[in-house]
Amino acid sequence: MITKEYSFWDLITNYDIEIPAIQRDYAQGRKSESRIAKALISDLHDVLTSIETKKINLHFVYGKIDNDHLIPLDGQQRLTTLFLLHWFLSIGTLSESSKKTLSKFTYETRPSSEDFCLKLVKESLKYDSDKKVSEQIENAKWFFLSWKNDPTIAAMLNMLDIIQSKFVKPNENLFNQLIGDSSPIQFHFLPLERFKLDDKIYVKMNSRGKPLTEFENFKSNFSILFDDGNKSKLDNEWLDIFWKFEKEKAKININDVDKKYLNFIINATLNFCAETIDIDKKIKDNFNIFDEYQAVYQQNSESLKQMTIVLDALTAFSDKERIFEKFLEDDPDYWDRLRFYAIMQFFIKKGSINDSNTELYKRWIRVCFNLINNTLIQSPDTFYKAIRSIKKLSENIDNLYEYLATSENRIEGFLQKQGDEEKIKARLILDSKDWETEIFNIENHYYFAGQIGFILEFSKKNEIYDLALFKDYSSKLKTFFSSEYRENKDGLFQRALLTFGEYLVSINYCKTFCSFNSSLREKMDNWRKVFEDKDKKIFLKNLLDSISINNFENDLVNIIDNYSERDWKGLIIKNKGIIEYCDKYRIAQWGSKIALSRSPADNWRRHADLYSYALFLELKKDSKNVEYKDSSDDIPWIFINWKGKFYYIQEEDSKYSFGFCKGNNDQIGLEEMQQNVEKIILQKNLQKHN
Known part of the structure; x- marks a missing residue:
């Protein structure tokens, strides 16, 4: 040959x-x-x-x-x-x-x-x-x-x-x-x-x-729908979007990039489907992009054009690391899906973010995220209803605040109270740029996260919202809900608040001084119950009205010192360390007994008794030779080293009992220790009265 x-x-x-x-x-x-x-x-x-x-x-x-x-x-x-x-x-x-x-x-x-x-x-x-x-x-x-x-x-x-x-x-x-x-x-x-x-x-x-990998197989079919220019972007400009999420890794696996890319297409496609299809759990859990993409992205379909717009916009989207990354996971939660859907809608309506529409983008994202972040979205039907609400709202993206301020229509798909709050804020912001600054400032706090209706309510003077009052209340609340005051400062904020009334909220069979954890469910089960209760929020307002932002710590101490009631609340108010002892700040009342949770309150394996624990804290002031043994049964123990010998103290049925431990049988020492402790009990009101 x-x-x-x-x-x-x-x-x-x-x-x-x-x-x-x-x-x-x-x-x-x-x-x-x-x-x-x-x-x-x-x-x-x-x-x-x-x-x-x-x-x-x-x-x-x-x-x-x-x-x-x-x-x-x-x-x-x-x-x-x-x-x-x-x-x-x-x-x-x-x-x-x-x-x-x-x-x-x-x-x-x-x-x-x-x-x-x-x-x-x-x-x-x-x-x-x-x-x-x-x-x-x-x-x-x-x-x-x-x-x-x-x-x-x-x-x-x-x-x-x-x-x-x-x-x-x-x-x-x-x-x-x-x-x-x-x-x-x-x-x-x-x-x-x-x-x-x-x-x-x-x-x-x-x-x-x-x-070919799963993604390459899909992409080879998906690319047929695009014209030559956009087909090229699939493996260039658009691929670059997802590569950037891996760029900090010492070694980048192209399969990880492809996986993020495919997840994005799957999740975006599911969002498009939810606009018109009442998705159920089965569709969400078994959504097969190979089965669905042709129906969603037919040649020259509106969804295909919109997907192209979104991908083009993402090539220059500077916020993607902060907002966008969870949308690239296998199964992002409903909140992440909705947050990115809001971003998608802005791109679809306005194209990429630029100097001329940055403020418009901030307004749109602020309102949408406030609605999303403060609504429990935990089922397919609440998800697709929220999708459709955002899509409808996007029709007014150019005049969003004007629409919210004048529309009598309810914002469907989200917590009604949050929708009503957004309308109030829109009117205030349109009225004054100063309101916009102050509202943004407190909304961006980690705990309030866009829901500040109770602060606005506090700020009314003669049924008119007062900006100076709003700024004052916001400053104080930002301080009390800051990292410094969340879990420390001897519980000054909670103890001072308790002097104005029993603000504790009920969870199952117990009560809580309110956790500062920031998940939506935790917030709704804790402080938001205070913010929404007509009596409890008055306690909070009265506290805020009684302190100065420039001298708040001394004011809190004075409020605590001036509390004179000799009741169970007084023990907590007067003794630092009791609130901090409680897991998730929870207590329970069983008859005359008030138990403090040491382990998660759903099982109460370890707990202390309020009165005996307050006695322990008092004894500890004068001696390091005292120990509190919380219990999984009904009777916690106090162990005390009195003049070199060990004794125990227990409180049960409103009575204290005293005894020997660790081989000690010094009766005189026991009587002397008991007399000393009983004086403290009487002086500090550390015994329940039936």
């Missing part, structure tokens, strides 16, 4: 060379293959630069020719290396006609590889022999960060560095040798059609083909 010898330039002049998607990635340039690659480049360098006339034959390249397209079935690696060699030697001198020829080499293992080859040829590069050529390419404006994680592109960059290390700099003379009629680098080309062979031989000839 006689076959003709070809140079790379011979083939690419006559055919478009397309490396098919089923081929494996370019491997000859991998760092793990550097030894072999360096040997090959050294041989090619020797042939091109030798004084003597030398030639090298790179053996057979097998391929299929289809309408002037050459599809290599074996020889992909050598052809790619020759493409890179031609490009390197011609940097800065490649003519337009030669560019047109060299750009006929395309890579379809990934569209990003295809686009990289095209950019490499068509874009200019100001070559610097003192820098690695790979770094120069990566720093070029046209290079996408995500390309670093395309294994073919990574191998190409490494091969170019190897070529550079041998050839040092571009050389027009050597390039002209390569493309001339007597090119010293040749191979045999075997077109399979000539020998009546079909594609099945590929399986026998090249067992190294790679299976």
